[in-house]
Amino acid sequence: MPNSSSISEFLLLALADTRQLQLLHFWLLLGIYLAALLGNGLISTAVACHHRLHSPMYFFLLNLALLDLGCISTTLPKAMANALWDTRDISYAGCAAQVFFLLLFFGAEYSILTIMSYDRYVAICKPLHYGTLMDSRACATMAAAAWASGVLYSLLHTASTFTMPLCQGNAVDQFFCEIAQLLKLSCPESDYYRETVIIYFSLCLIFGCFVFIVVSYVQIFRAVLRMPSEQGRHKAFSTCLPHLAVVSLFVSTAMVAYLKPPSVSSPSLDLVVSFLYSVVPPTLNPIIYSMRNQELRDAVRKMMPCSHFSRDKLLTCLHK
Numbered sequence: 001m002p003n004s005s006s007i008s009e010f011l012l013l014a015l016a017d018t019r020q021l022q023l024l025h026f027w028l029l030l031g032i033y034l035a036a037l038l039g040n041g042l043i044s045t046a047v048a049c050h051h052r053l054h055s056p057m058y059f060f061l062l063n064l065a066l067l068d069l070g071c072i073s074t075t076l077p078k079a080m081a082n083a084l085w086d087t088r089d090i091s092y093a094g095c096a097a098q099v100f101f102l103l104l105f106f107g108a109e110y111s112i113l114t115i116m117s118y119d120r121y122v123a124i125c126k127p128l129h130y131g132t133l134m135d136s137r138a139c140a141t142m143a144a145a146a147w148a149s150g151v152l153y154s155l156l157h158t159a160s161t162f163t164m165p166l167c168q169g170n171a172v173d174q175f176f177c178e179i180a181q182l183l184k185l186s187c188p189e190s191d192y193y194r195e196t197v198i199i200y201f202s203l204c205l206i207f208g209c210f211v212f213i214v215v216s217y218v219q220i221f222r223a224v225l226r227m228p229s230e231q232g233r234h235k236a237f238s239t240c241l242p243h244l245a246v247v248s249l250f251v252s253t254a255m256v257a258y259l260k261p262p263s264v265s266s267p268s269l270d271l272v273v274s275f276l277y278s279v280v281p282p283t284l285n286p287i288i289y290s291m292r293n294q295e296l297r298d299a300v301r302k303m304m305p306c307s308h309f310s311r312d313k314l315l316t317c318l319h320k
């Protein structure tokens with residue numbers, strides 16, 4: 001049996017057996033990837049270029065969009081290349097890089113989502129102190145802390161995973177290098193205690209952030225329901241509901257992926273679940289945030305060609 005020192009590459013899961021299905025998967029993944037790039041790219045550009053969006057809420061949304069771009073760019077390009085060229089291999093270093101960057105982006109994204117709940121809490125429950133608590137220095141510090149926490153979280157898991165001896169072959173039953181699948185390749189006598197401690201420590205941190213988000217939104221909704229103005233309540237809900245939807249999507253897909261019973265696990269189910277948590281949130285987050293946010297929609301519309309023309313001029317522009 002090979003050990004980790006003799007493994008120079010891993011074999012990822014083939015998404016299809018026939019050439020026609022491989023090409024179909026390539027075009028589907030390419031469409032999803034381009035949609036994610038377009039959505040997150042538009043949000044990033046809109047926030048960076050429009051002064052009306054230079055506020056803490058949109059600053060953290062910019063960070064979220066960049067993290068989503070990183071998440072989906074870590075997994076899909078290699079999967080598309082394998083489908084297009086009918087290959088399965090990924091180098092040992094490439095696999096380690098996938099694990100590192102995916103965990104970095106996921107860890108930082110969860111931290112950013114937690115910070116965004118705090119931002120909404122301060123804006124709605126403590127509006128008079130918002131300028132002091134959420135000034136530019138505080139926002140930059142919190143964003144840097146979120147990225148740093150992602151790096152530390154990723155380093156911890158990646159180092160633990162790739163220092164364990166591997167003697168169960170090099171075939172990863174996933175379309176990208178996933179820790180859960182890599183651990184299945186470890187030797188039976190390897191030290192699971194270290195990785196188990198790290199996993200439980202991570203779950204405690206994740207649960208702590210989740211409790212913080214829930215408590216923040218309980219306070220937010222209590223404050224919103226006490227607002228006398230219907231317009232004020234509508235505006236508050238418009239800024240909070242997209243964030244709550246993104247948090248729900250992120251947490252629910254991750255919980256299904258890592259907390260499902262082993263008895264219901266199967267290669268096809270694992271593939272679907274991994275697709276749900278690694279591809280769906282980065283693709284849908286821009287849509288969720290732009291649905292109820294008029295300022296963001298207006299900023300994106302201004303960047304689109306012909307958006308400022310009247311109907312007659314618009315038709316002329318579209319026919320150019």
